[in-house]
Amino acid sequence: MIQAKNVSLRYIDGTVALREINLNVKPGEFVYIVGPSGSGKTSLLKLLMGIEFPSAGSLYVMDQPVLKKETRKIRKLRQNIGPVFQEFRLIQGRTALENVLMGMRFLDIPKRQMIINAKNALVKVGLEHKASVMVEKLSFGEAQRVAIARAVARKPALILADEPTGNLDYDNAINIMNLLYNFRDKNTTVLVTTHATHLIDNYQDASLIRVEKGKIHVERRGAKV
Amino acid sequence: MKNTFYFIKESIRIFRYNKLSNLFSFFGTALILFLLALVVGVWSISSQLAGMLKEEAEISAYFNKDVENAEDLLHIIEQIDGVRYVRLVNEEEARSRMEKILGDESDILDLFEENPFEAYFEVKIHLDKMDPVFTQISGLKGIDYVRENRDVLEQIERISKALEVLGYLVIAAVSITTLVIISHMIRQGIYQNHEQIKTLMLLGAPDNFINFPYVLLGFLLTFGGGIVATVFINILIHQGYSMLTGTIPFIPVPPKSQLVYGLSTFLLSVSAALGILGSLFGVSTSKKKK
Ligand SMILES: Nc1ncnc2c1ncn2[C@@H]1O[C@H](COP(=O)(O)OP(=O)(O)O)[C@@H](O)[C@H]1O
Ligand SMILES: [Mg+2]
Numbered sequence: 378m379i380q381a382k383n384v385s386l387r388y389i390d391g392t393v394a395l396r397e398i399n400l401n402v403k404p405g406e407f408v409y410i411v412g413p414s415g416s417g418k419t420s421l422l423k424l425l426m427g428i429e430f431p432s433a434g435s436l437y438v439m440d441q442p443v444l445k446k447e448t449r450k451i452r453k454l455r456q457n458i459g460p461v462f463q464e465f466r467l468i469q470g471r472t473a474l475e476n477v478l479m480g481m482r483f484l485d486i487p488k489r490q491m492i493i494n495a496k497n498a499l500v501k502v503g504l505e506h507k508a509s510v511m512v513e514k515l516s517f518g519e520a521q522r523v524a525i526a527r528a529v530a531r532k533p534a535l536i537l538a539d540e541p542t543g544n545l546d547y548d549n550a551i552n553i554m555n556l557l558y559n560f561r562d563k564n565t566t567v568l569v570t571t572h573a574t575h576l577i578d579n580y581q582d583a584s585l586i587r588v589e590k591g592k593i594h595v596e597r598r599g600a601k602v
Numbered sequence: 603m604k605n606t607f608y609f610i611k612e613s614i615r616i617f618r619y620n621k622l623s624n625l626f627s628f629f630g631t632a633l634i635l636f637l638l639a640l641v642v643g644v645w646s647i648s649s650q651l652a653g654m655l656k657e658e659a660e661i662s663a664y665f666n667k668d669v670e671n672a673e674d675l676l677h678i679i680e681q682i683d684g685v686r687y688v689r690l691v692n693e694e695e696a697r698s699r700m701e702k703i704l705g706d707e708s709d710i711l712d713l714f715e716e717n718p719f720e721a722y723f724e725v726k727i728h729l730d731k732m733d734p735v736f737t738q739i740s741g742l743k744g745i746d747y748v749r750e751n752r753d754v755l756e757q758i759e760r761i762s763k764a765l766e767v768l769g770y771l772v773i774a775a776v777s778i779t780t781l782v783i784i785s786h787m788i789r790q791g792i793y794q795n796h797e798q799i800k801t802l803m804l805l806g807a808p809d810n811f812i813n814f815p816y817v818l819l820g821f822l823l824t825f826g827g828g829i830v831a832t833v834f835i836n837i838l839i840h841q842g843y844s845m846l847t848g849t850i851p852f853i854p855v856p857p858k859s860q861l862v863y864g865l866s867t868f869l870l871s872v873s874a875a876l877g878i879l880g881s882l883f884g885v886s887t888s889k890k891k892k
Contacts, residue, residue: 428804455806466801470615478608479802483811488604 459528631827684731788884820881828873
């Protein structure tokens with residue numbers, strides 16, 4: 378699913394966010410990425426989505442090299458990813474349902490199927506009763522779940538969730554984490570960044586990756602489904 | 603298409619985001635297009651008029667009483683290069699023509715005991731051959747004097763040329779202004795929604811999907827302006843014709859339906875084209891600063 382070889386990421390201002398990382402993620406893995414703030418977790422996810430590009434090394438996601446000049450391939454790659462952004466990136470002035478639909482409108486999904494997927498995703502995150510509420514009226518935790526619903530409704534091969542438990546209390550955090558954990562199946566790989574290390578033990582078959590100052594340590598190799 | 607309704611809703615939303623300036627550009631475009639239609643209408647009437655009058659280029663050749671056989675002279679004139687046809691207008695016809703022109707005033711002709719009009723040749727010619735034909739006819743034996751209506755015709759032609767130039771200028775000005783207005787509206791809309799656009803890009807949405815609501819809005823604003831302008835120009839033509847036919851019956855204006863049809867088609871297609879071009883231009887010039 379993901380092969381990174383000696384990948385470094387250096388931002389234009391000179392900050393080196395990732396140093397010669399090596400990573401191999403198989404389809405169906407649930408990967409837990411921990412590390413302090415500023416260690417490079419978001420940067421890693423940005424590389425995987427083709428928002429940033431390696432300044433050195435080679436990176437393959439879904440067997441495609443992630444290269445800046447391949448705009449069309451990057452777009453295809455993003456279409457196969459279900460992203461949950463740290464800042465949610467919900468589209469204001471639209472309902473929860475419309476936000477979930479927006480993630481699918483340009484995909485090759487028939488209209489009926491699109492609506493079914495969206496409603497199912499909202500049911501799974503427990504927000505079917507908020508489907509027609511404007512997203513700016515939702516609580517923080519609800520908005521978080523709409524973002525997850527948008528990501529999973531498109532049936533992506535790879536779910537990338539950036540700190541989905543941030544700012545949530547323990548109960549809500551464990552709910553969100555369980556939710557993401559349950560979306561993992563043999564066709565769906567899930568990567569979650571967090572600094573909520575106390576949750577790790579709940580997921581014994583998850584892989585655990587620690588990021589520190591741009592370096593990656595694979596601490597535990599989890600099973601895939 | 604599964605997103606038809608979505609695109610329309612998005613366009614309306616972008617419109618409402620900037621209701622006032624969008625409304626202004628809508629009515630501004632309508633007004634500009636209306637002015638365009640006015641100029642083009644006058645231009646087309648005048649050029650049709652000039653075209654018709656060109657065929658009225660004629661020379662009146664008066665011959666002296668010694669000419670015994672006017673028919674022979676007529677045949678000679680007919681052979682001259684540039685002459686379209688020649689007709690002999692006899693004294694009675696000359697008088698009845700004048701009666702027609704004078705209308706109600708024609709009673710004054712009764713003051714003459716004898717018919718004051720002379721017979722003459724009415725020579726219809728090609729306007730550009732006016733000079734050689736004129737000298738040749740003047741030189742013919744038996745021709746007393748010759749009169750032509752070139753001055754009037756050339757005057758009209760000059761006016762219609764000037765109107766043509768004015769027409770092109772106005773078309774250029776209207777096109778540029780409309781393109782600037784619409785593309786600016788589009789750029790503004792894209793700028794205000796750049797967060798949403800960025801999100802869609804991160805989700806892998808193609809450019810066409812992202813841009814379509816903006817292009818649709820630009821098209822609708824301009825084409826809508828075109829429709830409003832068309833309605834008003836139709837009202838104006840209708841009013842104008844009913845006034846014209848009442849007062850100055852002899853001006854050979856083109857038939858009303860032709861003008862209505864021509865101007866409406868012109869306005870609608872110009873506004874549609876400008877709408878699409880303007881929004882595509884707006885979209886393509888705002889993409890660089892995403
Ligand atoms: N766009 C950027 N330009 C320059 N430096 C950046 C940018 N984004 C992140 N960084 C820097 O890269 C490092 C890693 O950041 P980030 O990946 O956001 O860490 P994390 O997500 O683990 O908190 C930090 O030092 C941060 O300041
Ligand atoms: Mg981060």
